Amino acid sequence: LTLDRPDKRNAVDGPLIAAIEGFFADPTDGTRVVVLTGAGDHFCAGLDIAELKVLDAEEAQATSRAWHRTTEKIQFGALPVVAAMKGMVLGGGLEIAASTHVRVAEPSTFYQLPEVGLGIFPGGGASARVSRIVGAGRAVEMMLTARRVSADEGQALGLSHHLVGDGEGLDTAMEIAGSIAKNSPFANTTIINAVPRIADMSISDGLFAESMATALTQLSNEAQVRVKGFLDKRGGS
Ligand code: COA
Numbered sequence: 001l002t003l004d005r006p007d008k009r010n011a012v013d014g015p016l017i018a019a020i021e022g023f024f025a026d027p028t029d030g031t032r033v034v035v036l037t038g039a040g041d042h043f044c045a046g047l048d049i050a051e052l053k054v055l056d057a058e059e060a061q062a063t064s065r066a067w068h069r070t071t072e073k074i075q076f077g078a079l080p081v082v083a084a085m086k087g088m089v090l091g092g093g094l095e096i097a098a099s100t101h102v103r104v105a106e107p108s109t110f111y112q113l114p115e116v117g118l119g120i121f122p123g124g125g126a127s128a129r130v131s132r133i134v135g136a137g138r139a140v141e142m143m144l145t146a147r148r149v150s151a152d153e154g155q156a157l158g159l160s161h162h163l164v165g166d167g168e169g170l171d172t173a174m175e176i177a178g179s180i181a182k183n184s185p186f187a188n189t190t191i192i193n194a195v196p197r198i199a200d201m202s203i204s205d206g207l208f209a210e211s212m213a214t215a216l217t218q219l220s221n222e223a224q225v226r227v228k229g230f231l232d233k234r235g236g237s
Helices: 014-025 049-054 057-075 092-098 126-134 136-145 151-157 169-181 185-199 203-219 221-233
Strands: 034-038 081-085 088-090 102-105 110-112
Touching: 014 057, 034 169, 049 057, 057 092, 081 092, 081 169, 088 092, 092 126, 102 151, 102 169, 110 151, 126 136, 185 203, 185 221, 203 221
Parallel strands: 034 081, 081 102, 088 110
Antiparallel strands: none
């Protein structure tokens, strides 16, 4: 899935956020994993600022909720999403990236939450998701200073999981996606849905939820077939 408004640095307007939501609400049949990237030299320059001038408070909240619906569908949908990032990952671009499951960056990548310069608060999930990745203190610092976080720092902070060479991001993301696509789809869906929720629970609640996720995946047909295949190959019982 490619954000394709390179002349606007892939800034996301209302129709584009709705199109992304539509894609993740009803992915093409047979899709097992999604690679999300941006056309041109940049991943995404965030919310389309041209739309802000016509919003009142109610409309701004509705826009924020549309972003939340979309990013929830990315993070807690059925499919793992691998982000191939380069250039700017700004504002809403970082909020979209933060809702993906595996993030690949190139040396040109930089991250920024510049909303404070416009007098607004990031409304696409930064306070909930970016803060869970980098810590609330670091998220506050990024929001207050609006500074550019480099690819190296982003890698150290967990904003990317893989930092590869110039021009190698998409190939690496496709390779990782290819490997994830070979997993059991039910195991993939359980991992992406269970882990962030369990991380928000107490340890005791989380461990119980984990045991239930384990039980459910154990019962799936694909687990039975895979375990049997493993044992048969080794002549085990
Ligand atoms: N919303 C709407 N349009 C945007 C945009 C955004 N978030 N980011 C870039 N654009 C548009 C510019 O208006 C310009 O359009 P034009 O050619 O019709 O004038 C085009 O994309 C290229 O931007 P430009 O500023 O010329 O490119 P650049 O490479 O020199 O700088 C940015 C890019 C991203 C640093 C700069 O455009 C910027 O600061 N954008 C705002 C980013 C932001 O604050 N995002 C958070 C929104 S809440």
